[in-house]
Amino acid sequence: MASYLEGLNSAQRDAVESTEGPVLVLAGAGTGKTRVLTTRFAHILLSRRAFPNQILTVTFTNKAAREMRERVAKIMGGPVEGLWLGTFHALCARMLRRWAERVGLTSSFSILDTDDQLRLLKQIMEAARIDFKRWPPNALMAQIQRWKDKGFMPGQIPVAETTDFANGRAEEFYAAYQTRLRQLNAVDFGDLLLLMVHLLKTDQEVLAYYHRTFRYILVDEYQDTNLVQYYWLRLLAQGHKNICCVGDDDQSIYSWRGAEIENILKFEQDFPGAKVVRLEANYRSTQPILAAASHLISHNEGRLGKTLHPGRNDAQGEKVEVISLWDSEEEARTVGGRIESLWRSGHSLNEIAILVRAGFQTRSFEERLLTLGVPYRIIGGLRFYERAEIRDAIAYLRVLEQPSDDLAFERIVNTPKRGVGDAAIRNLHEAARAYNMPLHDAAAKLVAEGGLRGKLATTMRNLLEQFEDWRNILATQGPVVALDIVLEESGYIAMWKADKSPEAPGRLENLKELSRALADFETLQTFLEHVALVTEVEAQEDGAKVSMMTLHGAKGLEFDTVFLPGWEEGVFPNQRALDEGGNKSLEEERRLAYVGITRAKQRAIILHAANRRIYANWQSSIPSRFIDELPEEVIRHSGSVQPQGGRMAPAATHFPVQARRPDAWEVQARPARTQKIPVGARVFHQKFGYGRVIAADDDRLDIDFETSGEKRVLDRFVERQDG
Numbered sequence: 001m002a003s004y005l006e007g008l009n010s011a012q013r014d015a016v017e018s019t020e021g022p023v024l025v026l027a028g029a030g031t032g033k034t035r036v037l038t039t040r041f042a043h044i045l046l047s048r049r050a051f052p053n054q055i056l057t058v059t060f061t062n063k064a065a066r067e068m069r070e071r072v073a074k075i076m077g078g079p080v081e082g083l084w085l086g087t088f089h090a091l092c093a094r095m096l097r098r099w100a101e102r103v104g105l106t107s108s109f110s111i112l113d114t115d116d117q118l119r120l121l122k123q124i125m126e127a128a129r130i131d132f133k134r135w136p137p138n139a140l141m142a143q144i145q146r147w148k149d150k151g152f153m154p155g156q157i158p159v160a161e162t163t164d165f166a167n168g169r170a171e172e173f174y175a176a177y178q179t180r181l182r183q184l185n186a187v188d189f190g191d192l193l194l195l196m197v198h199l200l201k202t203d204q205e206v207l208a209y210y211h212r213t214f215r216y217i218l219v220d221e222y223q224d225t226n227l228v229q230y231y232w233l234r235l236l237a238q239g240h241k242n243i244c245c246v247g248d249d250d251q252s253i254y255s256w257r258g259a260e261i262e263n264i265l266k267f268e269q270d271f272p273g274a275k276v277v278r279l280e281a282n283y284r285s286t287q288p289i290l291a292a293a294s295h296l297i298s299h300n301e302g303r304l305g306k307t308l309h310p311g312r313n314d315a316q317g318e319k320v321e322v323i324s325l326w327d328s329e330e331e332a333r334t335v336g337g338r339i340e341s342l343w344r345s346g347h348s349l350n351e352i353a354i355l356v357r358a359g360f361q362t363r364s365f366e367e368r369l370l371t372l373g374v375p376y377r378i379i380g381g382l383r384f385y386e387r388a389e390i391r392d393a394i395a396y397l398r399v400l401e402q403p404s405d406d407l408a409f410e411r412i413v414n415t416p417k418r419g420v421g422d423a424a425i426r427n428l429h430e431a432a433r434a435y436n437m438p439l440h441d442a443a444a445k446l447v448a449e450g451g452l453r454g455k456l457a458t459t460m461r462n463l464l465e466q467f468e469d470w471r472n473i474l475a476t477q478g479p480v481v482a483l484d485i486v487l488e489e490s491g492y493i494a495m496w497k498a499d500k501s502p503e504a505p506g507r508l509e510n511l512k513e514l515s516r517a518l519a520d521f522e523t524l525q526t527f528l529e530h531v532a533l534v535t536e537v538e539a540q541e542d543g544a545k546v547s548m549m550t551l552h553g554a555k556g557l558e559f560d561t562v563f564l565p566g567w568e569e570g571v572f573p574n575q576r577a578l579d580e581g582g583n584k585s586l587e588e589e590r591r592l593a594y595v596g597i598t599r600a601k602q603r604a605i606i607l608h609a610a611n612r613r614i615y616a617n618w619q620s621s622i623p624s625r626f627i628d629e630l631p632e633e634v635i636r637h638s639g640s641v642q643p644q645g646g647r648m649a650p651a652a653t654h655f656p657v658q659a660r661r662p663d664a665w666e667v668q669a670r671p672a673r674t675q676k677i678p679v680g681a682r683v684f685h686q687k688f689g690y691g692r693v694i695a696a697d698d699d700r701l702d703i704d705f706e707t708s709g710e711k712r713v714l715d716r717f718v719e720r721q722d723g
């Protein structure tokens with residue numbers, strides 16, 4: 001037997017050696033699917049069935065792509081150029097460059113980013129006089145993306161998939177958008193696949209070319225392909241029919257991006273006689289980790305059903321830990337402490353990961369690791385203080401603290417859009433140079449002396465006045481309140497609320513997290529110093545580092561030790577899944593939990609905190625239902641707060657608190673408002689003084705103030721005076 005096959009079990013070997021004809025490997029986490037794929041690539045080369053560039057490989061992680069590249073290099077005695085190995089998008093972009101003329105492009109076409117896409121769509125909608133408030137361009141952009149994910153060109157959209165957006169004109173705008181893209185010699189991300197599928201369908205020559213080129217097709221993480229990706233694979237595979245897809249229905253976590261689990265079922269229909277291989281031995285994790293993950297995922301319905309058993313000799317291992325803590329600070333301290341002691345006892349930081357449900361959660365761990373001097377990297381995202389929305393918010397704070405901070409001023413003067421364009425900013429710079437003043441002061445001088453015209457004068461006056469107001473609030477109410485009011489009144493929050501892109505909710509969460517971070521500091525100045533120090537830390541290029549990433553980004557990866565913090569209702573499963581009510585999104589959350597636990601080789605540590613701060617208030621939180629769904633035999637509970645009967649209750653020794661609701665976390669360090677303020681109530685607002693409520697919705701109140709007239713404000717800044 002060839003040496004590279006020796007380490008494999010018989011099912012894996014079968015999957016590797018069944019090179020001819022369609023093969024579907026359907027198996028649970030850590031059973032060696034990716035390893036089968038890389039070995040299969042090697043096997044095809046070494047058995048001289050094909051040359052390296054006759055194999056098309058779709059990988060999900062860079063790690064898998066790198067591994068394959070290294071392997072090919074070893075086999076071929078040096079690096080090989082022109083491998084067809086990468087993500088769907090990268091592969092399609094390369095194909096499309098070759099045939100660009102056939103879809104009305106030239107080979108130098110550009111790929112637009114999301115900002116450009118939106119700008120284009122807005123121009124089209126503007127020309128049609130569409131009211132953006134009523135019909136947000138973002139929403140149409142998302143709709144177009146969904147159509148593209150399903151492979152619909154304009155004019156091909158079935159009735160069931162149409163929308164009444166803009167009174168049924170969505171498809172017309174989609175068509176205009178596509179025309180405009182072609183005029184600009186540009187495509188968006190969705191086009192890469194859409195146009196390639198279109199070409200393969202309609203142009204026999206192109207199809208025949210790729211059927212000749214690709215003798216073998218390999219696809220990792222198949223459960224997360226969407227329809228248009230599926231069509232692309234099916235068209236390409238119809239030539240030699242040597243396609244091997246590996247996947248796990250329990251790890252399908254991208255349905256929000258259009259992934260269709262049904263693609264797994266369709267495979268067997270579209271490729272009759274396909275060989276289905278099941279792998280059941282898990283080589284990654286210890287028995288307790290595996291038992292915990294398997295038991296958890298068994299709560300989902302409608303699974304394809306798989307068995308998993310430990311494949312390692314040393315599979316006996318530590319129990320899965322569930323650590324119950326007081327608050328998120330303690331959570332960060334605990335994780336930091338654990339990492340430090342692992343590090344000290346010789347574990348590599350590269351083998352440690354912190355996996356979070358949402359990006360905002362990294363902040364407290366980042367700060368803790370920085371304090372401890374433990375190097376870390378964020379995979380698939382930016383460090384907390386480098387994220388755009390955080391930089392914007394901090395720029396506002398910097399201008400508050402230090403009006404002469406020109407960089408900060410320039411960053412926010414037109415964010416959100418206020419009509420202060422590039423020309424206006426150039427003029428401001430000129431004035432600043434001429435007066436030898438900071439931008440902020442030059443703007444004030446121009447306003448005072450009537451040096452600005454029309455709308456710009458009003459905008460600038462208002463903004464400068466707002467900054468004066470906000471500085472007063474900062475002086476009287478402190479930084480947290482000031483930040484809240486700044487983000488609200490500047491329209492910055494509204495800007496992201498109106499944004500319908502998938503990233504927008506995460507940005508709003510990050511802003512809330514910023515407010516939480518700020519609450520730990522006495523003054524704005526000490527906070528800004530802290531931020532400056534935190535962001536200054538040089539990213540050392542090499543050397544071992546702890547990895548931090550979202551659960552979505554962790555797919556396919558593995559680490560000795562995995563920390564899974566924030567397992568609380570509303571965080572994980574996240575609030576949106578809970579709000580939707582149905583089982584569908586909850587099951588997807590559970591699959592994410594399964595992905596998370598199965599990343600661990602030796603140690604899985606789940607944490608949850610009893611209290612989270614929301615703005616200046618504390619909120620108690622309930623442990624995630626997923627913790628209750630873990631099998632007791634393989635779990636070890638610990639922490640400063642003791643679990644009781646599956647649910648958690650505070651340990652009396654640590655925190656003398658009164659129990660009111662026995663089934664939930666108790667204790668509110670600071671009271672949160674429970675009662676709504678009714679219309680007609682007399683109130684006091686921290687900034688505008690006394691007034692009467694004239695309307696109320698959600699968390700806003702319209703108030704007729706005695707001195708400043710009608711205003712819409714956040715209810716948490718309002719105190720009732722008559723109740």
Ligand code: ATP
Pocket residue numbers: 007008009012027028029030031032033034035036248251282283284555556557558598
């Ligand atoms: P996931 O579903 O998480 O993507 P996977 O099925 O792709 O997992 P791999 O990442 O290929 O699993 O393998 C998991 C781990 O088990 C890897 O460290 C791999 O090297 C190891 N492994 C796979 N097969 C064997 C084997 N036959 N003997 C020993 N180790 C193996």
Ligand code: MG
Pocket residue numbers: 033034035220556
């Ligand atoms: Mg894998």
